[in-house]
Amino acid sequence: xxxxxxxxxxxxxxxxxxxxxxxxxxxxxxxxxxxxxxxxxxxxxxxxxxxxxxxxxxxxxxxxxxxxxxxxxxxxxxxxxxxxxxxxxxxxxxxxxxxxxxxxxxxxxxxxxxxxxxxxxxxxxxxxxxxxxxxxxxxxxxxxxxxxxxxxxxxxxxxxxxxxxxxxxxxxxxxxxxxxxxxxxxxxxxxxxxxxxxxxxxxxxxxxxxxxxxxxxxxxxxxxxxxxxxxxxxxxxxxxxxxxxxx
Amino acid sequence: xxxxxxxxxxxxxxxxxxxxxxxxxxxxxxxxxxxxxxxxxxxxxxxxxxxxxxxxxxxxxxxxxxxxxxxxxxxxxxxxxxxxxxxxxxxxxxxxxxxxxxxxxxxxxxxxxxxxxxxxxxxxxxxxxxxxxxxxxxxxxxxxxxxxxxxxxxxxxxxxxxxxxxxxxxxxxxxxxxxxxxxxxxxxxxxxxxxxxxxxxxxxxxxxxxxxxxxxxxxxxxxxxxxxxxxxxxxxxxxxxxxxxxxxxxxxxxxxxxxxxxxxxxxxxxxxxxxxxxxxxxxxxxx
Numbered sequence: 001x002x003x004x005x006x007x008x009x010x011x012x013x014x015x016x017x018x019x020x021x022x023x024x025x026x027x028x029x030x031x032x033x034x035x036x037x038x039x040x041x042x043x044x045x046x047x048x049x050x051x052x053x054x055x056x057x058x059x060x061x062x063x064x065x066x067x068x069x070x071x072x073x074x075x076x077x078x079x080x081x082x083x084x085x086x087x088x089x090x091x092x093x094x095x096x097x098x099x100x101x102x103x104x105x106x107x108x109x110x111x112x113x114x115x116x117x118x119x120x121x122x123x124x125x126x127x128x129x130x131x132x133x134x135x136x137x138x139x140x141x142x143x144x145x146x147x148x149x150x151x152x153x154x155x156x157x158x159x160x161x162x163x164x165x166x167x168x169x170x171x172x173x174x175x176x177x178x179x180x181x182x183x184x185x186x187x188x189x190x191x192x193x194x195x196x197x198x199x200x201x202x203x204x205x206x207x208x209x210x211x212x213x214x215x216x217x218x219x220x221x222x223x224x225x226x227x228x229x230x231x232x233x234x235x236x237x238x239x240x241x242x243x244x245x246x247x
Numbered sequence: 248x249x250x251x252x253x254x255x256x257x258x259x260x261x262x263x264x265x266x267x268x269x270x271x272x273x274x275x276x277x278x279x280x281x282x283x284x285x286x287x288x289x290x291x292x293x294x295x296x297x298x299x300x301x302x303x304x305x306x307x308x309x310x311x312x313x314x315x316x317x318x319x320x321x322x323x324x325x326x327x328x329x330x331x332x333x334x335x336x337x338x339x340x341x342x343x344x345x346x347x348x349x350x351x352x353x354x355x356x357x358x359x360x361x362x363x364x365x366x367x368x369x370x371x372x373x374x375x376x377x378x379x380x381x382x383x384x385x386x387x388x389x390x391x392x393x394x395x396x397x398x399x400x401x402x403x404x405x406x407x408x409x410x411x412x413x414x415x416x417x418x419x420x421x422x423x424x425x426x427x428x429x430x431x432x433x434x435x436x437x438x439x440x441x442x443x444x445x446x447x448x449x450x451x452x453x454x455x456x457x458x459x460x461x462x463x464x465x466x467x468x469x470x471x472x473x474x475x476x477x478x479x480x481x482x483x484x485x486x487x488x489x490x491x492x493x494x495x496x497x498x499x500x501x502x503x504x505x506x507x508x509x510x511x512x513x514x515x516x517x518x519x520x521x522x523x524x525x526x527x528x529x530x531x532x533x534x
Contacts, residue, residue: 065428091430103425107417115411116418117429164430 015042018168018199019064023073024083025223026056026063033059035223036073041168041201046194048202048210051220052246057203058100060220061170064201065097066090077168092120096166100173100203102157104145110137113145113156117164124165133189134159151182158189169193170201175209187212207245219244251504252383258500259493260389260458263396264290266492267451268473269480270400271444273488274407277420278440281331281342282482286473287466288353289445292319293452294461295357298366308371308457315453316446323445327438350467357463365460392454399450400489403443407485416440475518481528491529 019041026034034056041047049057063071066087075083082090105113114137131138134155140148148156154174161169175183190200190213204210210217211234219227221244229237268286275283296318297311306314326349334342374388407413419426419433427433459465480491495514503510521529
């Protein structure tokens with residue numbers, strides 16, 4: 001219950017909740033990874049899950065996407081319970097996922113990778129808008145997907161979910177292993193998506209990067225959300241944050 | 248020389264069946280990760296559906312070419328939904344045992360009712376007769392089998408390598424979880440893929456009926472060679488299985504001409520050699 005209260009404190013009142021996760025537990029085979037995750041995301045927000053390696057951030061995203069075998073508790077998206085829903089149906093409801101390992105397909109060229117995710121609803125970005133955000137991709141359309149540089153692969157992984165019309169994006173460590181100039185480009189992209197009304201749930205190790213785009217933070221530790229605060233409360237929470245993240 | 252050309256033609260015919268069957272096996276292995284030992288049995292079922300259509304309903308060869316792959320494909324999809332789907336994530340051995348068992352049951356049932364001898368199936372009127380090509384006499388039906396098989400193989404290749412549906416298929420072969428998380432109904436796609444692979448085998452069965460008669464064990468005899476073809480070509484490569492299928496048919500035919508004693512073993516000798524040099528097969532990717 002204390003987790004839930006903290007999550008509620010950090011919520012801005014009178015906004016539409018897009019996602020609400022309560023008492024989420026998840027397992028990989030026999031190992032119990034999530035022990036009761038509570039948080040929520042409001043329409044148009046960028047919310048960042050922070051935490052050390054292995055805390056359960058990625059598992060939380062995967063549970064929301066419906067690709068973790070065993071999960072209990074409640075995940076409500078657009079006021080519908082999706083804890084038992086299969087991942088293809090969740091995607092069709094307008095949830096898009098960009099995995100940490102990027103998931104670029106080697107047997108598909110860049111164009112095929114980009115066009116792979118089906119359109120789930122109208123209102124996605126057009127190819128021109130996508131090439132406007134990521135000019136590099138236009139040059140490499142006929143290359144094999146995995147021949148791209150790490151940064152280009154990350155752009156492709158983000159670009160392909162923008163076409164689908166999904167308005168709720170989950171990005172798992174989009175800056176991992178990338179050069180500063182590319183991290184900056186991804187930061188601009190997230191800011192622009194936010195200004196266009198996308199709702200984004202971000203998992204980040206790179207706290208500096210997160211602080212440039214996030215509205216709110218939740219701290220995940222040992223499979224639980226142990227704290228949460230808004231970006232405006234960041235400076236007063238810095239000490240706590242250093243303890244949590246061990247930096 | 249006449250005999251050489253004749254053996255080359257027989258080789259191309261056999262190669263057509265090898266290609267159609269190994270293509271289906273490759274598609275199924277890619278998506279389901281199952282080595283489909285029931286492939287010979289469904290090939291035989293294709294021929295039997297053609298036989299039933301003709302003798303029970305009067306629908307001839309051309310209808311059989313269309314209906315048999317659909318009927319057998321649906322049968323395959325039922326097998327996938329009721330049995331094969333439960334093998335997801337298990338060792339290859341389980342799929343191999345299950346499909347081998349299915350093959351024995353299917354063949355046993357047909358043997359029970361039709362014995363082991365062949366039932367006749369006539370060449371359709373439109374494809375009767377032959378052509379004198381100058382250097383050899385070409386029975387029209389045999390020429391048709393080679394050309395039609397080639398067209399079907401290339402169409403299947405195009406479907407998988409060049410279309411949007413094929414992109415889903417290739418992507419789902421690599422990472423089914425992610426493709427599903429994009430909103431694609433992957434389980435349904437797997438069922439349809441099994442139906443497609445099995446349908447290709449049934450089509451080969453129909454093509455073979457006028458040449459080899461309709462026999463319950465016609466697939467069991469063929470499938471052993473087809474598996475050798477698949478091993479040589481490398482599991483999971485579409486173009487590889489087509490080319491290897493035709494090439495090995497021709498090699499077998501040439502062996503029949505130059506050294507008939509080895510014609511039944513040449514494919515297996517090649518398989519051993521390929522396995523020694525390149526265990527993933529000529530065009531296969533490492534697992």
